[in-house]
Amino acid sequence: xxxxxxxxxxxxxxxxxxxxxxxxxxxxxxxxxxxxxxxxxxxxxxxxxxxxxxxxxxxxxxxxxxxxxxxxxxxxxxxxxxxxxxxxxxxxxxxxxxxxxxxxxxxxxxxxxxxxxxxxxxxxxxxxxxxxxxxxxxxxxxxxxxxxxxxxxxxxxxxxxxxxxxxxxxxxxxxxxxxxxxxxxxxxxx
Amino acid sequence: xxxxxxxxxxxxxxxxxxxxxxxxxxxxxxxxxxxxxxxxxxxxxxxxxxxxxxxxxxxxxxxxxxxxxxxxxxxxxxxxxxxxxxxxxxxxxxxxxxxxxxxxxxxxxxxxxxxxxxxxxxxxxxxxxxxxxxxxxxxxxxxxxxxxxxxxxxxxxxxxxxxxxxxxxxxxxxxxxxxxxxxxxxxxxxxxxxxxxxxxxxxxxxxxxxxxxxxxxxxxxxxxxxxxxxxxxxxxxxxxxxxxxxxxxxxxxxxxxxxxxxxxxxxxxxxxxxxxxxxxxxxxxxxxxxxxxxxxxxxxxxxxxxxxxx
Numbered sequence: 155x156x157x158x159x160x161x162x163x164x165x166x167x168x169x170x171x172x173x174x175x176x177x178x179x180x181x182x183x184x185x186x187x188x189x190x191x192x193x194x195x196x197x198x199x200x201x202x203x204x205x206x207x208x209x210x211x212x213x214x215x216x217x218x219x220x221x222x223x224x225x226x227x228x229x230x231x232x233x234x235x236x237x238x239x240x241x242x243x244x245x246x247x248x249x250x251x252x253x254x255x256x257x258x259x260x261x262x263x264x265x266x267x268x269x270x271x272x273x274x275x276x277x278x279x280x281x282x283x284x285x286x287x288x289x290x291x292x293x294x295x296x297x298x299x300x301x302x303x304x305x306x307x308x309x310x311x312x313x314x315x316x317x318x319x320x321x322x323x324x325x326x327x328x329x330x331x332x333x334x335x336x337x338x339x340x341x342x343x344x
Numbered sequence: 345x346x347x348x349x350x351x352x353x354x355x356x357x358x359x360x361x362x363x364x365x366x367x368x369x370x371x372x373x374x375x376x377x378x379x380x381x382x383x384x385x386x387x388x389x390x391x392x393x394x395x396x397x398x399x400x401x402x403x404x405x406x407x408x409x410x411x412x413x414x415x416x417x418x419x420x421x422x423x424x425x426x427x428x429x430x431x432x433x434x435x436x437x438x439x440x441x442x443x444x445x446x447x448x449x450x451x452x453x454x455x456x457x458x459x460x461x462x463x464x465x466x467x468x469x470x471x472x473x474x475x476x477x478x479x480x481x482x483x484x485x486x487x488x489x490x491x492x493x494x495x496x497x498x499x500x501x502x503x504x505x506x507x508x509x510x511x512x513x514x515x516x517x518x519x520x521x522x523x524x525x526x527x528x529x530x531x532x533x534x535x536x537x538x539x540x541x542x543x544x545x546x547x548x549x550x551x552x553x554x555x556x557x558x559x560x561x562x563x564x565x566x567x568x569x570x571x572x573x574x575x576x577x578x579x580x581x582x583x584x585x586x587x588x589x590x591x592x593x594x595x596x597x598x599x600x601x602x603x604x605x606x607x608x609x610x611x612x613x614x615x616x617x618x619x620x621x622x623x624x625x626x627x628x629x630x631x632x633x634x635x636x637x638x639x640x641x642x643x644x645x646x647x648x649x650x651x652x653x654x
Binding site: 228243273274 | 367368371374375378379380382383384385413643
């Protein structure tokens with residue numbers, strides 16, 4: 155993890171919690187309840203957000219939708235020479251057929267991660283719908299993908315890194331903008 | 345990232361390399377348990393399976409692993425290659441490599457053939473067994489199976505039993521187990537013992553019964569029946585009496601101990617059917633692990649991306 159300070163903090167913990175609550179309400183409203191909903195988080199931060207979202211829906215609806223974890227490493231279209239593949243667990247303990255799947259990630263950037271995740275989901279079954287929820291949409295899409303539920307739209311430049319920090323993965327919870335060297339501008343969704 | 349460019353032997357692998365391959369194999373084992381057992385991880389990559397020696401299980405395991413990674417594969421055997429027309433192996437490799445292939449998986453009768461391939465191509469090379477030398481993916485799938493059972497490898501005691509002299513399992517598994525902190529004892533009749541067990545970092549004995557209660561893993565080697573009636577062993581019956589794993593011997597095993605075998609088994613010879621089919625025998629688990637481990641080895645050598653950024 156890089157040391158230093160962020161250029162700006164655009165969401166603090168409270169703001170993020172409010173965003174999760176709002177998204178939970180929107181999901182329930184759009185899907186007329188939560189009975190047919192299953193939530194799939196893209197590891198790692200999307201998975202943490204997925205659990206928060208499921209807990210929020212449980213508060214509102216009385217029962218928590220099932221949550222799955224999806225690692226999209228094997229579905230990426232930008233496999234180059236080895237760096238150091240960091241694999242995480244994929245664990246989807248429910249059938250996807252006919253379900254409304256809420257796919258959750260932290261940052262929506264180029265759209266390539268989401269495309270890979272949709273490819274992966276299709277290998278697990280045939281959902282009725284896949285809806286996308288993200289904490290931050292930072293623009294710069296390279297594919298025709300849009301989010302159904304957005305915590306905050308954050309117009310950003312390629313020289314900036316938009317980071318969603320989430321406890322316990324990080325030491326605090328916030329959405330921050332960092333300056334980065336143009337060469338290393340690979341953060342977030344690729 | 346692995347510290348090696350090619351997978352030729354297990355002695356070149358560090359403990360970190362082995363751990364990374366086994367961890368990656370766990371992810372692929374999950375893929376293999378899905379309804380659709382295929383991921384696009386190596387889409388567009390070309391892998392040549394060069395099998396210069398007959399093989400059924402290793403070859404099908406590699407082919408399946410390649411298909412499940414969405415790689416394109418080209419199968420060549422000794423009899424269908426130009427080697428039979430007198431072309432040197434080096435020329436054959438350079439010719440195939442000129443077609444821009446990404447990896448060679450090579451099974452060969454002679455030790456050193458996969459190494460020779462590495463000197464004639466920039467493509468990655470995996471040794472799928474060369475003579476009596478090494479069979480690294482077999483060793484890795486054995487490690488995977490053992491680790492799945494015990495949750496760790498360090499501190500375990502393993503006995504490798506049988507035809508030690510002609511086995512490439514000894515050459516590849518024993519050093520890998522040592523690298524991971526396990527203790528290995530070689531057990532076999534004097535005519536099948538290795539000249540220098542210390543080279544493998546192992547003890548060696550002919551007294552199977554004294555070893556059984558002490559070890560966590562009994563790894564039975566295949567006795568090569570074609571050699572049996574020669575001078576090495578007086579008779580099959582005697583071999584079975586002294587080195588065969590039957591239910592009586594198995595009853596002296598430590599609680600929680602497991603039995604492995606690289607296959608194919610000679611039931612009734614080195615292993616009795618009741619032992620081979622017992623719950624503590626992990627022989628089919630080894631076969632299943634083979635596909636996941638080979639997927640992991642190919643994925644780590646050919647591609648992979650730091651998805652911590654995702």
